[in-house]
Amino acid sequence: MKQHHASWIYRTARWWSGAAWRRACASAGLALSLALAACAGPGAPHFEGQASACPASPQPGTRVAPVPSADQIRARYANPEAATGRIEHPVVRAPHYMASSANPLASRAGARILANGGSAIDAAIAMQMVLNLVEPQSSGIGGGAFVMVYDAQTHALQAYDGRETAPAAARGNRFMRDGKAIPFQAAVNSGLSVGVPGVVHALALAHQAHGRLDWAALFQPAIKLAQEGFAVSPRLHALLASNTWLRQQPAAAAYFYDAEGQPWPVGHVLRNPALAGTLRAIAAQGPKAFYQGRIARDMVRAIASHPVAGDMTLSDLAGYRARVREPLCMPYEGYRLCGMPPPSSGPLAVMQMLGILSHTSIASLRPLSLESVHLFAEAGRLAFADRSLYVADPDFVDVPVQAMLDPRYLRLRAGLIDAHQAMGHARPGDPAGLKAVRGQDASPELPSTSHIVAVDAHGGVVSMTTSIETAFGSKIFVDGFLLNNQLTDFSLSDTDDQGRLVANRVEPGKRPRSSMSPMIVFRQDAPVLAIGSPGGSSIINYVAKALLGVLDWGMNVQQAIDLPNFGSRNRETELEKGTVLQTLRRPLEAMGHSVREMDFPSGLQGIAITPQGLEGGADPRREGLAIGG
Template sequence: MMKSLLLAACLAFHVWSPVVAADVLAPIAERGLPQDPALKEDINPEGATGRASRQLVQAAHYMAVSANPLSTQAGADILAQGGTAVDAAIAMQMVLTLVEPQSSGIGGGAFLVMADPTTQRVHAFDGRETAPQAAKGDRFMIDGTAMDFQDAVNSGRSVGVPGVLRMLELAHDQHGRLAWSRLFAPAIALAEQGFAVSPRLHALLRDDEFLRAQPAAAAYFYDAQGQPWPVGHRLKNLALARSLRVIAAEGAQAFYGGQIAQDIVQAIQAHPVPGDMTLADLAAYQAKERQALCMPYKAYDLCGMPPPSSGPLAVMQMLGMLSHTGIAAMKPDTLESVHLFSEAGKLAYADRDFYVADPDFVDVPVAAMLDPEYLALRASLIKPEHTIGRAPPGDPAGMRAERGKDGSPELPSTSHMVAVDSEGVVVSMTSSIETAFGSKIFVDGFLLNNELTDFSLVDVDAEGKPVANRVQPGKRPRSSMSPMVVMKDGQPFMAIGSPGGAAIINYVAKALLGVLDWNLNIQQAIDLPNRGSRNRFTELEKGTSLHDLVGPLRAMGHEVREIDFPSGLHGVVLTEHGLEGGADPRREGMAAGG
């Protein structure tokens, strides 16, 4: 604990240190993974988690929160130098590319939501990956049926055109203050001088058989005997340093054209199961600024990323339905509270699976799905004494009969960060390469995503109806990433988000309820045991106090499973006394400010 406090103090005074000893990082207790091969979404590649204690972090002027202390340090340092929240997010993402390669990086995509207290506006930037122009609906099918999910993931076919750099450049052009090149300096220094392999990274490397099978990745992540680098090993990534130096000097175009682009295309096409991305696909990629999705909720406005993310929309549906129940007056971990939360989740996920996809290709009935009368109607299906079982989708816009269900899994490997600058501008950003270590294709010092497996693996459902989230050229796959900000009286009040695949929605909804309804501080809300349903069974976080609810929930008709549920919630609340930040104890992240 003393070492953690010393590190936090170091961050508060903005001392840059390129190497942090492994024993400074919170210890990670290893836990086994669920072993149900029929439910691949529950085989969590990020399941090695721990629950080392975290303290609420307070600051007067600015704050950064991310999934790794080195990344948080980089963000806090940028903010101390007068950088904006967008500047800090860029610096944190570059460091995460190096130190948390299993989760996100420049080979993936991201969504960024920004709230400006001066204009009282919320901005939403879309850096989601896109399918190559050669992509077809049967991309992940063999003889008319979906291929094995892991076969789809670990292939060149799974790689989408990365979007994070174009998106960050777009946001920086509008809302950055420090020079673009300056924001890459912390990551370049770490890549060249080395960083200490963390317990989490070591555990994930140890357990990943697919990463070892890729020669370029194996040469970097493992020693000559094929063993993962031990905890504390100083790992250098000179190839990434070279890539970042070029991008820092020339802008994002250096990634989408030139040698880096050629290397990406060559690596994808050289895979034993090659993909079809071209240099033209990379050159054509465009990030987008979309209209932020907002919904009034009691004294607040909930705002977040609109489709192609399903996350904030589903979170808003859940809270809108729960506002018709008595959950706000209940204690968080009671039988009644967990039951209501799970039932609302079932209803929201049922709608998500039918209606949400890339709005540039599919009509997503967002307004109808958030209509107060519709949410009240859906809430009326929730019964206090027993479960509804598997929830059917609603029909908010009269299109139910023409839509097919998307039942494909969405595995986690994602990262979330929050930054608040000295002017009160708030950034909530979720970034991903999809499954742990993405496609496992390692090129120029970074991993490429497997985000295209977030599309439905089939183009029509069992009834022959077209799936909204099917593969199409240039389309962005549906996501559950849920970067959100909460506004109160036109001013930013809270920022929150998490990794976790499709479970992100439940994680974020839990944290929002914790702060907005149960009057918990942000750290207490994050610490709550994870719970919920994705319209299958009811999920309770293994090894927590919720174990006592298994029997009573089953008596109400719930199919209950206790599983590893490693959220990575990171958030900040802006109070009249200053900033309060929280980091998820299930991972290695931390909050710091000044």
Template sequence: MLAVLLACPAVWATGVPELLLKAVNETPVIQHKEDINPEIATGRRESQQAHAEHYMVSSANPLATQAGVAILAEGGSAADAIIAAQLVLNLVEPQSSGIGGGGFLIGYDAATQKVQAYDGRETAPGAARSTRFMQGEQAIAFKDAVNSGLSVGTPGLLRMLGQVHAEHGKLEWARLFEPAIELAEQGFEVSPRLHAMLDQNTELRRQAAAAAYFYDEKGLAWPVGHVLKNPAFAQVLRRVAATGPDAFYQGKIAHNIVDAVAGHLVPGDLSLQDLTAYRSIEREPLCAPYKVYVLCGVPPPSSGPLSIIQMMTILSYTPIADLVPGSAGAVHYFSEAGRLAFADRAVYLADPDFVEVPVKALLDPQYLRLRADLIMPRRTIGQAPPGDPIGMLAVRGEDVSPELPSTTHIVAVDSEGSVMSMTSSIESAFGSKIFVDGFLLNNQLTDFSLSDVDAQNRPVANRLEPGKRPRSSMSPMLVLKDGKPYMAIGSPGGASIINFVAKVLVGVLDWDLSLQEAIDLPNFGSRNYATDLEKGTVLRDVADDLRAMGHEVREVDFPSGLQGIRLTPDGLEGGADPRREGVAAGG
């Protein structure tokens, strides 16, 4: 280990080696998988696992899954199913995603045997400046930034969906809108989760247009089972169905969006030009080997897949595969890998069209082996230092901006074996709270660093700039085996998405769990601060062991919403997170 430390001068600068050297000769506390029944590590409700022979959809709401499955039953493609499901989610899960936001998608086309990645992330308005969220030399309160017109970025979701349909769609574009239009006009029942989120949200009530739709005349959230209709959204969908995404980015809808942002008490500067000029981007997929698999995800400006691949590679140099799920040792190693990945993420990850993102260096196996060697078997690193793979650390500032967990994920597999995995978002719960023509606008600009420099006055890579895409943690991913899709997964959860997806990958690929068993495992991990354990689960039993290793332990709500599908020789295996209302189904 001493040789490793000498080879990594950036680590010496942090003061960590003294602690590391004290632990060189310590031996690990290991609970092996054969020692404990893995069932005790779950403690969750009945499995939601689904099976199908030909096609499948997994999404965050039964109505959205139903819409996607109906499209696949008609001979539609995985891309068609994703679009139909997303439009329904905009209606029934408005707190999480929609056409007022953006997303990322990765897919495998069975005909071409090609993996493709699509970037529909929002962009900063042309008039935006890096001091947007500053008041003098201090950043304004995060809550104030979110709930304002300043937080709204140019929505990208419909442009991305239009591009994906043009390349991979089979059914007519307008057909994909029919399930959402029908639900918007005839109404849908308010779910328990939507009711609860409406009931606890005060900022949404303060926006007149939103309050008129989401609450009754007394300001009370519509009760569970109330039939909610959205004719304004139905009209938007009819226009976009008839003429394509241009109907959203130009004309009446675009004017209404710009006016709503400008008319907020704290106005923003989104313009018609921003909407007209927006383009989604096909980017080179980010793929890396992991044991007998290949992990593929979307590249920056999402930090998610890169950080997950870093974590998985680092964990491959630890004994985690031999440990029981939920044991203190497993949580320790997983959390330490997360610390190291999040340390790099805070410094290097941003929009690659604006700053250099050293993707190759950050994923170099030799570099990650050096990072893995910082992990001690019986002592936490504490706050991990970023690495310095290409000598950029001295000139890069650290971004510590929060990311709030309101996002959604959809996976679809069609009868020809094509696979689509998409994560989409409006950022925080109900986005900016600005409601226009029946849908909510995002607050994604708060995913930029609120300050353009860090405490040492170094420029932050993820600072706000005109036309730039904010860093994301969205992590739609594919796992390939022998060149073919083996699994497609993703999750909501803000920055915790990275931990949620990595946990399931470890569960399936290392612990030989079924997809649903891996999803059901209690959530845990670190974002380079405390070690978080999902509240109310069996992980409480390992909290003291972790504290004895020096971990600052927090037991918190960990609201993942992971959706996934695994492709097996016996058919399709679908998983849905029991923490939300999702369901997987197929035929």
């Protein structure tokens, strides 16, 4: 097994769990994290501002401010998962198998499963359960996931939809009181925001079809860590330090903070016996243990007892079903791009962007040149304009996927790009004659997500994006895990200003639109790349950037991940702060772009399958690691 580390933090295999590291960090961790937070200058670790006092969640019936626009919410809460520094990685190479995730402990668990003959989905399950423990702000069994699985034996590609669903009692005025909206963060941090979790059922379905090892064995690494404890990482500490809402939930506060309300310091050994018990039950009994019985009752009780109570029922949980969907695929420059179909808008938008860009000169341009950044941003505007109008749960609305990917339509969209002048706010096209009846969406979709990739020794591949929505989800902590706030991914209103119904409105049993973009790329029917990222709606630009880097600019997967993030979500042209892109600000403004420099803490994880073997990459902006053997 090969394991690559590029920083003193990562130099030994005992990182996080070794006794020497624990002893050193327990005494010095808090001082270290505070010192890091005080760093300044380009490339230095950056933390969001210290937590400030916030009003408690309003009681139902409280009259508050009008609905803010989705753009206002995105600007206010652009990165709930803060940027917490950068750790450079070399590309990882291995001959047989590889696992890559957002945390070394999870990657190590996945690699061990693969070394023991497990399949890619076996490794992904083990990694998800460990991430639930060590990266609780991003994903877990209280959330949802999209899973792309390529089975090397059958040569079949399957898409597993584990997206959360709205409870049967949900209605379009869910986050309104007396005709007014409750504050957005109060909506997020409430029982109303919790969708019926889908991760457990989706993984069980995928394992039934593609697993090699026993289901229960895949939970053992997480159970052992939860029982014995893991060392709090710099990133987890920083996010705990900046989160006021988590402290207001007694069960969460008792686990994540000390008796004085301070976040556990870096290196503190954090144990979660409650999660160990939950995972033991699911390991022994399967999904039934989660969706029925004690755990289900505990979830319903916690949601109903929140100051802003939700309405999820035991019937909602017992009735949840993950979907097996037909993968969405599109030819591109000799490759076949495949990803999750709607209700995810991510792969569809990525494909639209690359299809539009195939009609430009971007492949021959220097990466990060003024011209390439301009073209990429313009293609993003066009794709996001269509995404906002047309994409939602296909079980509820018609999503004109094929029309949106029609080569003739993409050529027409590309014709709207001026090589020398920004177009400003792009308008959606009308590929299927639906424009007149669809309302403009108002979904902020904020990021707190994780991505997992695995390739097994048999050639099986998994690309999985998993999420609880914003940082620490709804903040409701039950039986050792956090519940999601995915229902705030629905549009904030049923209709637009002209009274037209919004496709992504709240409806009972519906799945909110997502931007999660787990993708697998094929060449001559063989997989060559698995890629994906967290990041809310920014995921689309992150993944499109990485694909462009590998497929068009000839980079290895780590080089493509390392590229500074940039693009447009049909608002400003966004450039990653503290990178070489800052030199393009004035030239872009001269072309008519409204430019915003910002932290872009993507979490891209990728594995390339090459004739020479496997190459893995992990985003330097987070704590991830690729491990192969």
